[in-house]
Amino acid sequence: MSSNTAPENENVPVIEARGVSRTFHVPRNKAGRNRLRALDGIDLTLGRGETLGLVGESGCGKSTLARVLLMLERPDAGTLRFDGRDPFTLKGKELLAWRRRVQMVFQDPFASLNPRMTAAEIIAEPWRTHRDVQPTKKDRRARVRELLDLVGLREGDAGRYPQEFSGGQRQRIGIARALALEPEVIVCDEPVSALDLSVQAQVLNLLDELQRDLGVSYVFISHDLSVVRHVADRVAVMYLGRIVESGTAEEVFEHPRHPYTAALLSAAPELDPSGERERGERILLKGEVPSPLDPPSGCRFRTRCWKARDICAEEAPRTEHGAACHFPLETAVA
Numbered sequence: 001m002s003s004n005t006a007p008e009n010e011n012v013p014v015i016e017a018r019g020v021s022r023t024f025h026v027p028r029n030k031a032g033r034n035r036l037r038a039l040d041g042i043d044l045t046l047g048r049g050e051t052l053g054l055v056g057e058s059g060c061g062k063s064t065l066a067r068v069l070l071m072l073e074r075p076d077a078g079t080l081r082f083d084g085r086d087p088f089t090l091k092g093k094e095l096l097a098w099r100r101r102v103q104m105v106f107q108d109p110f111a112s113l114n115p116r117m118t119a120a121e122i123i124a125e126p127w128r129t130h131r132d133v134q135p136t137k138k139d140r141r142a143r144v145r146e147l148l149d150l151v152g153l154r155e156g157d158a159g160r161y162p163q164e165f166s167g168g169q170r171q172r173i174g175i176a177r178a179l180a181l182e183p184e185v186i187v188c189d190e191p192v193s194a195l196d197l198s199v200q201a202q203v204l205n206l207l208d209e210l211q212r213d214l215g216v217s218y219v220f221i222s223h224d225l226s227v228v229r230h231v232a233d234r235v236a237v238m239y240l241g242r243i244v245e246s247g248t249a250e251e252v253f254e255h256p257r258h259p260y261t262a263a264l265l266s267a268a269p270e271l272d273p274s275g276e277r278e279r280g281e282r283i284l285l286k287g288e289v290p291s292p293l294d295p296p297s298g299c300r301f302r303t304r305c306w307k308a309r310d311i312c313a314e315e316a317p318r319t320e321h322g323a324a325c326h327f328p329l330e331t332a333v334a
């Protein structure tokens, strides 16, 4: 069997990335470097109906990874399999047809909806490009109604414009638009960061219900770890283009092994399990993320790590028990 055949097998992960890298050519910096490795050997698996939380400071490569998963950015090394198939071996219409399977919900429901279109027009818009899932003209209204209902809006909302809705309602329209294409995966990029706390919970509950009803998988990008703790089944922590720790949400949040994860958790006091235990005080991350144009040798986190020793500059750590660290934190003894 060709390795590129899409198996209709529920056990095949919906997305599997192996060694995915993406380099950008940028203007030379003072040291003469112009190759920026935004992603460096990413391994990642997304199961069906699962939520994978993606966390890390700004500039770590989360958006670039999202663009690769959306098949908008081509990796320059490694492979991405979608339903067991590498979509980047496809071209033109075929690639477009695969792109439908991964949709996006954006951070800012104010900026991402066209103010001159009604809710119904916004929801129906993706059908213009993806005719394979476009309902017949006769069914279109009914389908828009169904989508409005799915996201908790009313039939009467169809003819209203974005500015007539609240922030939470606008995000619901954005979610309905993503669902119009019957995706298997939705990449949610900070989907609730722009919303009030009480509204955040409602939108998160909606995403949860939709997952239960439709079996959709989410890649959930957020800087807010308490939100990720709430929604994610599994979590991947990124630092300078690499995944430094991954595991179930419980493993990563309750027993972080990578010092970077512990530091991020320490900055979210309501979640901090290990920072205090490890040092008797909050871990403060020193300085900024180094430039990916000139990343530190060995372990990329070592310049900000309180556990770093010589070997950390000499050798990139291998990933063991989910963490890429020479001196992982002790896990609590069960």
Ligand code: ADP
Pocket (backbone or CB within 6 Å): 024, 025, 026, 036, 037, 038, 056, 057, 058, 059, 060, 061, 062, 063, 064, 065, 292
């Ligand atoms: P995050 O989403 O975690 O903030 P990004 O994926 O946006 O991270 O960026 C990772 C790195 O890649 C950053 O240093 C950013 O400047 C760089 N980068 C992202 N996209 C491009 C691009 N199109 N051209 C050049 N550099 C880019």
